[in-house]
Amino acid sequence: IFRSDVPLNEDLPTLSQKDPVVDFSINQVDANSFANFTQNYSRQFQTRYAKSEQGKNAPKWLGALWLKMARDAGRNDIVVELLPPPRGLEQPSVRISIPGSDQSAPFVVLGGHLDSISGWGGGGSTAPGADDNSSGIGALTEAYRVLLKQSFHPRSTVQIIGYASEELGLLGSREIAANYQTNKARVRGVLQLDMVAYPGNSSRAVTFMTDYTSSALTRWTEQMFGLYVGTQTKEDRCGYECSDHASWTRYGYASVMPFEAAMDDMNPNIHTANDRWEGLLDANFGAQFAKLAVG
Ligand code: BES
Ligand code: ZN
Numbered sequence: 545i546f547r548s549d550v551p552l553n554e555d556l557p558t559l560s561q562k563d564p565v566v567d568f569s570i571n572q573v574d575a576n577s578f579a580n581f582t583q584n585y586s587r588q589f590q591t592r593y594a595k596s597e598q599g600k601n602a603p604k605w606l607g608a609l610w611l612k613m614a615r616d617a618g619r620n621d622i623v624v625e626l627l628p629p630p631r632g633l634e635q636p637s638v639r640i641s642i643p644g645s646d647q648s649a650p651f652v653v654l655g656g657h658l659d660s661i662s663g664w665g666g667g668g669s670t671a672p673g674a675d676d677n678s679s680g681i682g683a684l685t686e687a688y689r690v691l692l693k694q695s696f697h698p699r700s701t702v703q704i705i706g707y708a709s710e711e712l713g714l715l716g717s718r719e720i721a722a723n724y725q726t727n728k729a730r731v732r733g734v735l736q737l738d739m740v741a742y743p744g745n746s747s748r749a750v751t752f753m754t755d756y757t758s759s760a761l762t763r764w765t766e767q768m769f770g771l772y773v774g775t776q777t778k779e780d781r782c783g784y785e786c787s788d789h790a791s792w793t794r795y796g797y798a799s800v801m802p803f804e805a806a807m808d809d810m811n812p813n814i815h816t817a818n819d820r821w822e823g824l825l826d827a828n829f830g831a832q833f834a835k836l837a838v839g
Contacts, residue, residue, distance in 0.1 A: 550758040550798040554650060554732055559767045565694075566839060570772050572690045573834045579827035582682030582741065586674040586821065592660040593671060594635040594709040603658055606681070606706055607638040610688065614640070617692040627708075630715040635659060635708040637716040640688065644701035650730035651701045653797075654687065654837050655717070656680030656737040657710030657788055661815055674821045675804070676814040679830050680737035681706055687837035700732060707788050710738075711815075717788035721795040733761045734799040735837060736789035739814065741821075741830030744805025749776040750832060751803045755783065756790040758798035765800045768839050773832055780806045802836055804829070 589602040607626050614622035621643050626636040638658065658681055660673025684704050708716035724731065752762050766777050789799035804810060813819045
């Protein structure tokens with residue numbers, strides 16, 4: 545069943561004034577730490593194409609890093625798993641679960657794709673994917689670092705997912721969202737981060753995608769961003785199922801996708817060997833999305 549909009553299954557927190565704990569946590573986000581990860585992941589894995597050797601190694605490396613971060617923070621309650629690859633493929637998705645105190649509460653999901661591709665429909669030649677989507681994984685990793693530092697013990701279980709094989713047609717996220725539906729898993733909302741570090745040429749506004757997302761969750765997230773981060777926002781549409789949020793929408797889960805720019809102003813280098821950090825990406829701009837994830 546395709547649904548063009550998804551209602552919320554629970555009221556979201558009111559945003560009439562700043563919550564001091566949230567505000568403090570958001571201010572722990574470090575642009576350098578975000579930039580270091582994003583550069584490192586895209587340099588270490590010059591392609592993360594799902595059908596390549598490096599594309600199989602990248603999620604293993606990411607899962608090991610996320611697990612080490614948890615254990616170094618003394619968190620033995622946090623689970624990090626490699627999820628089974630989509631049919632016929634060998635690249636797993638990676639999922640962190642930070643267990644909630646209320647196990648019956650709907651989960652919160654934050655995610656982005658961990659793969660990359662060269663060409664459209666493409667192949668396995670050089671595809672550093674610094675913006676698409678080392679930047680999204682970098683923003684999620686930075687948010688996770690901050691949450692660990694704050695000894696984050698949420699009411700709702702929070703999951704952070706690096707999706708496999710997005711570039712082959714949203715395959716990892718689609719299988720995950722389908723499984724959640726089959727298992728009747730309840731989800732409060734899903735945040736998708738895909739391309740967050742190239743500030744468009746005409747404006748530095750964070751752009752919320754209004755198709756294949758939940759209008760109510762989008763409105764709430766825009767307000768939350770305005771309250772705590774305070775920089776300019778605008779809206780645009782992909783016009784097609786452009787990223788993993790569309791998988792969640794397809795299976796009836798509310799999603800939101802903040803993006804780096806308007807469609808006509810986005811990074812022109814994606815899916816090429818030139819999707820690199822140098823001279824193109826902006827640490828402070830991208831760090832706003834890590835703040836958004838923390839919020
Ligand atoms: N990061 C892009 C999606 C994107 C592109 C979002 C432009 C917003 C603006 C994503 O990784 C991608 O390349 N998606 C594919 C579609 C997918 C189903 C293979 C695309 O846009 O062609
Ligand atoms: Zn892409």
